[in-house]
């Protein structure tokens with residue numbers, strides 16, 4: 259059931275500029291996720307090989323910022339013109355020829371954050387959205403492997419059990435903290451709600467503008483309602499909902515600020531059905547294309563054509579694959595975080611940062627795949643548990659997909675591998 263951005267109560271729509279005044283030749287599209295599902299491959303192929311699809315030319319410096327502007331989940335939404343202005347001037351690029359073009363944003367965490375959906379819908383109600391979905395088990399493992407390169411020392415089993423439902427009722431408080439740590443709340447929400455000293459911003463000037471919510475309500479919304487939306491069945495999220503406003507705000511202030519560890523979303527990010535359900539409340543199915551990572555991997559050319567068509571462009575203009583075309587600017591995005599890690603005393607972390615750097619630099623047209631630091635079979639029991647955990651949610655995803663038209667579903671109906679042969683999670 260569709261709802262308006264205003265009713266979603268999920269961003270401050272009155273404060274978000276709408277893109278209505280853009281030239282009708284300019285379209286916006288978003289690869290919204292899922293993280294670790296081949297989004298880099300898809301993004302690179304589209305912007306490198308199609309003459310009418312453009313990435314930001316002057317992105318803010320951040321990890322992989324050309325692909326991932328993070329404007330709708332991480333930064334405070336200031337001037338929309340700043341975001342739009344970071345894309346190239348198509349008149350320059352296309353030399354005035356009479357075509358439409360697409361500006362592409364490939365931030366894979368948008369899928370996870372309900373407020374990102376609201377913000378995109380407020381700014382670009384006609385945007386096209388592409389979601390690539392990967393078997394959540396494999397996604398989680400790939401995520402953990404990446405986190406390890408970034409200095410995560412906890413084992414896969416620890417991070418998986420971190421989010422599992424509390425064993426005892428007394429763990430309730432703890433579980434609420436987990437919801438918050440799990441970053442169901444977009445960092446931008448937190449920034450909007452608090453000032454640099456971790457105080458709730460006064461609800462004076464800006465919140466009166468356009469009658470938007472005051473910041474206390476805003477933070478509460480961010481912490482409870484939207485946490486629940488990203489996983490309605492999650493017990494921790496449900497108990498967050500039962501907290502009083504001030505308890506919730508205390509929790510946010512104590513636990514949300516400086517949330518650095520996105521590996522804590524390892525499991526949650528694979529709960530695609532709830533995330534998609536939310537986006538589909540804000541966008542019609544005709545604006546969303548859902549792709550199966552496995553099919554993209556196996557039939558990448560056909561898949562690319564389907565995406566290009568969906569974006570409203572001519573697949574026959576797609577250039578032949580030329581490895582030298584692929585942007586080699588990863589170093590640009592070579593995150594400060596890695597450099598920081600390399601300066602650490604811990605030799606192991608230093609070594610991992612070094613190999614991550616090497617892997618990033620070797621990124622080629624098949625996306626970047628970080629060599630695995632441990633094989634999934636090391637965590638066989640956890641993989642089994644996680645597999646069982648996801649099954650119910652995956653079934654719901656297939657139900658959702660069944661109800662969507664063929665225009666939305668860019669896959670042939672294959673499910674994620676329904677069975678892993680004994681002991682083989684590779």
Ligand SMILES: Nc1ncnc2c1ncn2[C@@H]1O[C@H](COP(=O)(O)OS(=O)(=O)O)[C@@H](OP(=O)(O)O)[C@H]1O
Pocket residue numbers: 292293294295296297298299366400401403551552554555556558623624625626627628
């Ligand atoms: N063509 C194609 N199709 C499908 N999948 C591919 C493709 N090319 C790369 N990959 C795999 O995608 C994983 C990286 O995903 P992302 O690029 O989305 O990562 S990120 O979210 O941007 O960090 C990463 O997975 P892992 O190797 O398991 O880590 C890549 O190997």
